[in-house]
Amino acid sequence: MSAAGHVPPPFFKRGPAPLARLFFFVALSVLLLVADLRFHALEWLRMTASTVAYPLQLAAYLPVEGAGDLGKYFSSLATLHRENDALRHRQLVEANLLLRQRYLEDENKRLRALLDMKEHQPVNGVIADIQYAARDPFSRRVVINKGLQEGIEAGQAVIDELGVIGQVTRVLPLTAEVTLLTDKNQMIPVEVQRNGLRAILAGAGSNGMELRFLASNAEVQVGDILVTSGLDGIYLRGLPVARVAAIDRDSAFMFARIRCVPLAGVERHGQVLVLGRPPQVSKLTEENAEPGRKKIVGAPHRKRK
Template sequence: MLVSLSVVLMVMDHRFKSLESVRNTLSLLVYPIQLIVEIPGTVTDWLDESLATRRKLQEEVDSLRTQQFMQQAQMQKFAALQAENIRLRELLDSSFEIGEKVLIAELMSVNLDPYKHQVVINKGELHNVYAGQPLVDADGVMGQIVHAGPYSSTAMLITDTSHAIPVQVNRNGLRTIALGSGTINRLELPYIPNSADIQPGDLLITSGLGGRFPQGYPVATVSAVQHDPGNAFASVVATPLAHLNRSREVLLIWPGHTTDINSVVSAPVEASAEKADTEAAPENGEAADNHSTAADTATATP
């Protein structure tokens, strides 16, 4: 009887979303275990911070100060560029979003199934985390939330074999889909025609299609392109930019919730979304995301 119950559970979990709430509630039961496992990591972090020498701290402060200075200098230009970009887009009658609401979360040092690329973060539904939410680190897109529990959530990395992310080549806007390969430093782009203009070193950014990942975040760089005349598609491999197995701090993004960074611009541009984009590439939007519904596609604007 229990066997059949398990089978029913599995089928329901796999096919329908109805078990999501059950799973979230039950995950409260295992949360203490995650916390206990977390303790050694927290303790070493704390020791590391409190036992650091004055000299080391000073060096760190110095380097951070230099870094902040440099970045602030770049930001001056960024504000001007942003304003210009929005003005130009206004002329083209299309909207573009810069700056989403973000929240810093920390990875919990919990190992999950080694054959699935998943991580646990220490923010949950109480912090308004929801399933399907994008997750980035300082260098690029990491993945998306798959289960949001009350206090902690599970995220799937972009390299998981069941993950797909809609991307475009930054250089020329070529749109395609990057699939996870199951190897932590490798993404595959199987749907690129042999004749397409793509070369090693190209930066891939999120295209915003599929409505799940906001547009413009760096995802990966193309590492190898192989043209086989016998195949319809070129085999293209890319390396994720995010430090998928090293980052400890991650950013949760709420697409559509703009921060005050946008208030720099006097007149925010409204509506008419990325109509041109969705029409241009229906086949991409269709397969965009294993977990998203196609209906999500045009909901990226607030």
């Protein structure tokens, strides 16, 4: 029971009715919309709210942006790997083309030099390619791709743009075998270009040669150039052959030991020039080949009076 004249407090405070609140807020919203639309009265409030909420927007967008950047990083990394592989492959292809181009340029230079030497020789010549080296490890021989069909004969001299490399020793219909100057069974008559001293140059194997049968006091110096003397009737006179590399003069021996190195690319180049026989040799060969012709020796027979 309550005391007299005392009213108990209510358990819940009751404000305005919900419908009244609804009408109030709707009217306030319409008023704010009209005021902002017609007079831009809430622009300052919008700018303030945007400024205050901007750090929150950045913080909320940061994980999304980080995930996007991470995806771009991995995508760019994969693209970079693909580009590196493509550039590496392109570099290998261009390196191969560059090496091939350099090889072709060197080959063209050698061919032009061979053609120029062919024009300056008094005999005909045939340009041939070296196919492979002979299988005999104790000899220095190569096989060229020209044979009897191109008029190659045994005994013809073979040169390159630098000098003599050897001599044709065997001829087949389509190929021919060339014995190099460095072969131990190969000899060539030469002379010292500086003073005309004649000697015999013999192969010593392993890209080396020896000047034989010269006295210990012979007038030969290191660096002298040896050229063909033309006495054998096979090589034209004046073709470069070798350069004197070392001289061993021992008084205990009758002859000096003179080591030489070939001037031509004996075991390097791939194109060679096979020279025809010198004119005097070709003439003698034709005379001997004529049937029924007898060679008269001695003085001609005089008629009786």
